[in-house]
Amino acid sequence: MQERIQELMQKGEIRLDSGLVLPKQVAGLFEAVGWKEEASWPAEVIESAFNIHALARVTALTKDNRLVGMCRANGDGGYYVSLWNFVVHPDYQGKGLGKLLFGRLLKEVRQKIPGPELTLWGYPKEEMIPFYKSFGLIPPPKLGLVSNKLNP
Numbered sequence: 110m111q112e113r114i115q116e117l118m119q120k121g122e123i124r125l126d127s128g129l130v131l132p133k134q135v136a137g138l139f140e141a142v143g144w145k146e147e148a149s150w151p152a153e154v155i156e157s158a159f160n161i162h163a164l165a166r167v168t169a170l171t172k173d174n175r176l177v178g179m180c181r182a183n184g185d186g187g188y189y190v191s192l193w194n195f196v197v198h199p200d201y202q203g204k205g206l207g208k209l210l211f212g213r214l215l216k217e218v219r220q221k222i223p224g225p226e227l228t229l230w231g232y233p234k235e236e237m238i239p240f241y242k243s244f245g246l247i248p249p250p251k252l253g254l255v256s257n258k259l260n261p
């Protein structure tokens with residue numbers, strides 16, 4: 110029987126944190142779930158996105174400080190916030206850790222932007238939509254725009 114995340118936390122095996130991340134550990138976690146493109150991001154890009162410019166970030170660390178879960182939110186300085194890089198290490202998946210991390214991230218964002226103007230954006234995997242819906246996030250009513258090949 111798999112141990113649930115609450116038991117691991119009670120035993121002190123895993124803890125949640127909102128502190129700064131080590132870029133090398135973030136890259137290692139991307140690698141662990143097969144996200145090769147993100148795993149090759151330069152350390153300064155990870156430092157910028159996760160540490161300098163994140164509005165909120167939640168991580169899961171083992172007792173020997175190994176990063177095994179993370180997600181982050183980045184804001185525009187106003188009401189718009191995007192959610193990124195939600196990952197749990199395969200060794201810890203299916204135990205409820207993802208649910209805990211994501212819920213904590215939303216709570217932290219809510220504390221920073223408490224009003225009804227807050228708008229969250231995400232770019233999820235299709236099969237994950239029921240998970241996000243359970244937190245009140247719904248697919249957008251109209252098509253957006255996205256590009257990673259901008260050619261002005």
Ligand SMILES: CC(C)(COP(=O)(O)OP(=O)(O)OC[C@H]1O[C@@H](n2cnc3c(N)ncnc32)[C@H](O)[C@@H]1OP(=O)(O)O)[C@@H](O)C(=O)NCCC(=O)NCCS
Nearest residue numbers: 142195196197202203204205206207208233234236237240
């Ligand atoms: C997605 C991910 C972060 C979930 O973490 P986790 O710790 O395994 O999640 P939990 O154990 O808290 O499960 C929460 C719920 O999400 C669902 N879920 C988890 N992974 C899922 C997947 N790949 N597809 C669909 N649903 C999934 C579970 O069924 C569970 O639902 P339940 O509570 O009704 O049983 C983890 O599987 C992961 O890192 N995957 C690879 C990276 C990724 O795909 N990130 C998300 C991008 S949108």
